[in-house]
Amino acid sequence: MSLAWDNGVRQFDYWAKVYQRTWKGSLISSFLVPLLYLAAMGVGLGTFVDGSGTNALGGVSYLQFLAPGLLAATGLQIAVSEATYPVMGGIKWHKTYFSMIATPLRSADVMYGQLGFIAFRVVSSCAVFLGVIALFGGLGSPLGLLGLPIALLVGMAVAAPVCAAATRLETDAGFAMIFRFGVLPMSLFSGAFFPVSQLPDAVEWLAYVAPLWHGVELTRDLSLGTFSLLPAIINVAYLLLWFAVGTRLAVTGLEKRLIS
């Protein structure tokens, strides 16, 4: 264990160095985009939702309903974008993974290091976004700040299986499919923008299967104080399951790809 940890930390160090040179390029996607969504939907559209007289949100302002959901969705989006092209790049284009395993590092260490860096990207971006949400008045209670670890959990629950897919894909055309049929519909229909109970029954069940819904439930319940323990434990456990299985598959996938 300690060896794996040690090796993972070394990998993280590598990614951190790379990020020192490229972080400016990630500012827009990881920070400005969710901020603009918050302004356009939460504040702009929110005035119409709040003024319409419908009570579908149970008396909560649209901004406070939306913001925790957007936080979880942002965690998801950053995680997936960091788990697609960089992983394929390590195998196919830059081939950094091959040079890494020419050292005492094993494929598993390489994957742990990659996942560690993804975690860093999710936490750092979401922390900034959470600060902005708080300034906008998007949090229902200070407990909403606990949305940060939840956003991280959502991100990792999806990043790990996406890494697993990236290690098995031959071309990046598959990523377009992951974004169009995975990330986008999940972001739009997992309860971040409107309650999933409004969806047709069959689609509603799809939303419950999607990891993001569990994250949105958790972040929103924490922020609005509608938190209760048992459902929360189930949500967390479900996300951890995705993460564990995904990580396993990512490690075996990378192993097969690098050593064959």
Added chain:
Amino acid sequence: MATTLAARIVPIPSSGLRLVERNFLVYRRSWLVFVSGFFEPVFYLLSIGVGVAALVGDFTLAGGTVVSYTAFVAPAMLASSAMNGAIFDSTYNIFFKMKYLHLYDAILATPMRPWNVATGEITWALLRGACYSAAFIVVMLVMGLIDSWWALLALPVSVLIAFAFAAAGMALTTFMRSWQDFEFVQVSIMPMFLFSATFYPVETYPTAVQWIVEATPLYQGVALIRALTTGSVGWHLLIHVAYLAAMGGIGLYVASRRLGRLLLK
């Protein structure tokens, strides 16, 4: 015999259509990526236009027409997807072909000229966009979001929007130095998508902000298509048409001039 030889030596008049054919041949192998592009605006329409609509209620347009929120958002999704598709085709794709594939260097070694390259790429982008737009208009029709026969014009108008953005995008791409510069594309596209009266009327903003919004090309497109699908049509719409046509024309001219300067040295 003599004629075939002559045809080989003397540059035959060519047009951008050769490039359209080339793109078609390439895309035949990744048709799934092509087809899936249709779903993006539909997902937005279903989520915001149907899901969020239940929270919002009806909207009264500037002309006094009352429309459901879904009918309000749908034309904006059509205009935005025309913009997004055109920008994607004319920026990332063109840049990749220019810098990495060196495709245009090869093409310019044939009788084709920079003008053919510019018109060919843009024609392709428009054909592709027209497929998506037509499919989306059918979705709107099926969902009962179209109130007027004027909506038939929504297809040519979305092609016009695509033309304006594709030409301008291609012109700007010729100035890009590296992938980093594409951040500027994101920075201009994203706010336009969110704030160009796409999700709520422009009257929501303070007057000064309204002017800024109304000056953006996406707003011109949204206003135009929304007027057509809701049936509140008037002569003033021609101003929007002129704006978009001018933007496309200037973009096309600049793009072909710049391509010539970059590639024919």
